[in-house]
Amino acid sequence: MARKEIKAWSVSDCDEYYGISRWGEGFFSPGKNGEIEVSLSYGEHKQKVSLYELAQKIVKGGLSFPVLVRFRDILRSRIAALNNAFARAIKQSGYRGVYRGVFPIKVNQQQQVLEDITEMGLPYHYGLEAGSKAELIIALSYVKDRESFIICNGYKDSEFIDLALYGRKLGYKVVIVVERLSEIDTIVERSKELDIEPLIGLRVKLSSSVPGKWSESAGDQSIFGLTAHQIVSAVEKLKAAGMLQHLKLLHYHFGSQVPDIRHIRGAVKEAVRYYVSLCREGAPMGIIDVGGGLAVDYDGSQTNFHSSRNYDLAEYATDIVEEVKELLDAEGLEHPTIISESGRFVIAHSSVLLFNVLDSSSLTVPPESLSIQEDASTELRDLVEIYNNITVKNVQEAFHDVIYYRDLMRSKFLMGDVNLRERGLAELYFWNSIEKIVRLAKQRKYIPEEIEDAEAALAHIYYGNFSVFQSLPDSWAIDQLFPVVPIHKLDQKPEIPAIIADTTCDSDGKIDKFIDIYDTKPYLLLHKLQDDEDYILGIFLVGAYQETLGDLHNLFGDPHIVSIGLDEDGEISFMGEVEGDTVEDILTYVEYIPKNILQKLRKKIEAALKRQEIDLVEKKQIAQAFEEGLRGYTYFE
Numbered sequence: 001m002a003r004k005e006i007k008a009w010s011v012s013d014c015d016e017y018y019g020i021s022r023w024g025e026g027f028f029s030p031g032k033n034g035e036i037e038v039s040l041s042y043g044e045h046k047q048k049v050s051l052y053e054l055a056q057k058i059v060k061g062g063l064s065f066p067v068l069v070r071f072r073d074i075l076r077s078r079i080a081a082l083n084n085a086f087a088r089a090i091k092q093s094g095y096r097g098v099y100r101g102v103f104p105i106k107v108n109q110q111q112q113v114l115e116d117i118t119e120m121g122l123p124y125h126y127g128l129e130a131g132s133k134a135e136l137i138i139a140l141s142y143v144k145d146r147e148s149f150i151i152c153n154g155y156k157d158s159e160f161i162d163l164a165l166y167g168r169k170l171g172y173k174v175v176i177v178v179e180r181l182s183e184i185d186t187i188v189e190r191s192k193e194l195d196i197e198p199l200i201g202l203r204v205k206l207s208s209s210v211p212g213k214w215s216e217s218a219g220d221q222s223i224f225g226l227t228a229h230q231i232v233s234a235v236e237k238l239k240a241a242g243m244l245q246h247l248k249l250l251h252y253h254f255g256s257q258v259p260d261i262r263h264i265r266g267a268v269k270e271a272v273r274y275y276v277s278l279c280r281e282g283a284p285m286g287i288i289d290v291g292g293g294l295a296v297d298y299d300g301s302q303t304n305f306h307s308s309r310n311y312d313l314a315e316y317a318t319d320i321v322e323e324v325k326e327l328l329d330a331e332g333l334e335h336p337t338i339i340s341e342s343g344r345f346v347i348a349h350s351s352v353l354l355f356n357v358l359d360s361s362s363l364t365v366p367p368e369s370l371s372i373q374e375d376a377s378t379e380l381r382d383l384v385e386i387y388n389n390i391t392v393k394n395v396q397e398a399f400h401d402v403i404y405y406r407d408l409m410r411s412k413f414l415m416g417d418v419n420l421r422e423r424g425l426a427e428l429y430f431w432n433s434i435e436k437i438v439r440l441a442k443q444r445k446y447i448p449e450e451i452e453d454a455e456a457a458l459a460h461i462y463y464g465n466f467s468v469f470q471s472l473p474d475s476w477a478i479d480q481l482f483p484v485v486p487i488h489k490l491d492q493k494p495e496i497p498a499i500i501a502d503t504t505c506d507s508d509g510k511i512d513k514f515i516d517i518y519d520t521k522p523y524l525l526l527h528k529l530q531d532d533e534d535y536i537l538g539i540f541l542v543g544a545y546q547e548t549l550g551d552l553h554n555l556f557g558d559p560h561i562v563s564i565g566l567d568e569d570g571e572i573s574f575m576g577e578v579e580g581d582t583v584e585d586i587l588t589y590v591e592y593i594p595k596n597i598l599q600k601l602r603k604k605i606e607a608a609l610k611r612q613e614i615d616l617v618e619k620k621q622i623a624q625a626f627e628e629g630l631r632g633y634t635y636f637e
């Protein structure tokens, strides 16, 4: 008898399935005990810590799920990686300028994050990019280093420009990047009025565009930047005002998450041509700002798929530095300072959203719980017969038959010829048949496409304690993929195909597309829920854009945030806790006054008491429940 070798399930199978080591970039990896570990480092200290253990500590400390965990050591490590990659590329290619990165505030405006970035960036003169007056005010108050840049993008009114000019007066390198021609008039007027010399940049609209989800910001139709003709007009305007000597920077930003290195190279080439032309026009220049776009490999596939990238950080930095050097050498011009505005790359890995699964549901039932009464209708009997006789050979025929009988039962129900119980049973037999068909079809060499497609419909629904709209807006709005993984039990085989629904009850509040090496998967294999233990999932790489794009759908608010890192002694420390919104907070955001709401409720309690429908004890209980409800977390506690 031939012996089939049965391979035991191991943690590395889970790693392969969820892709943890591929997208984890060394920060996340599965531990031997089946729990995901995060690698923290501070100076000489290095430690791997179980996320599951951290989650339990957080809950013991009094917070409930969902919790957004921020790892400061990951942020520090990314800032270092970005700056070191450019430093290395500059050294290796003999480039005679420097690199000065800036962090775009819009990617994560949280106070704690900016505090960390401006502190951690000090060794590299790392600066900030501001796209509005509010962000510029943050930048001016947080940047500590006068060597680092503050880049002002976005549409600017005279107040915005005044703030930037005052920033110059305070001794900071604040560059006003012109997005629209008319801004030049305001800059000329305000800087003459305030008698402050501006640092001026021009944002060029490149014709190179990037295909994909995030492509809108480039190409002729993009809403930002100046066309070639407008650049000429800008130069004329500055010359006429006698201010061309303040034009120092050329900027472009042609989209976020650019997965293909060829597009990155193409854009630099085009931009450097503009840079050279501006030098030829007599502007002093000296700085080129290549914007954002450095992508994150969300699915770990290392391809030019929209959720990935076909290059790494070193290649990105080298390509930019070498393109700039080559073209400027050919023109005999000095090498400029290179600025980049990477947001996503710097911050995505540092945040993880942790939530518990509240419940699950499925269309199928365990086969032993299927049975029919003696007097069942013939249609139902036929369906049962088909179910019992599905074989590997007849899967396709059975597939068509069960659909026929399911539809027949539905129309008979509509006519009143079949009662609710029979219809209910017919549905169970239908879904159990589909499950059996899909299972048996896998033993065939070739699986009919319609059966393959049916598999996704069998996925169980796992109800997660979080809101897609609040914590994962890009998943809902632009179908962005994020890795979703259980943070424990990875030493056990996940066998339940599932999609994830959030607590908002909105039909869009779900995740039903998951990362995969090739394209995407319509469901994720998860572990069976156990009554006696929490099942905790993590959504990874959520540090960029998700936190402040989130909205208050169904009035679910901000989750709790915990900031974690190693301290000077190498010990894990919880460095800051921001409590999530209470129901009261959320109601205030939409202009309710909690005190008035309580008053209205109290009046109703009084009225019920007067009608003698409740007694004094119940009155107290009900009032207390409402008061506590207002003070409570907006999520399932």
Ligand SMILES: *Cc1c(COP(=O)(O)O)cnc(C)c1O
Pocket: 104, 106, 107, 129, 153, 253, 255, 256, 257, 291, 292, 293, 294, 341, 342, 343, 344, 345, 544
């Ligand atoms: C959003 C934005 C960025 C950040 O882009 P990433 O792809 O996240 O690095 C940089 N510059 C400008 C002007 C932006 O609008």
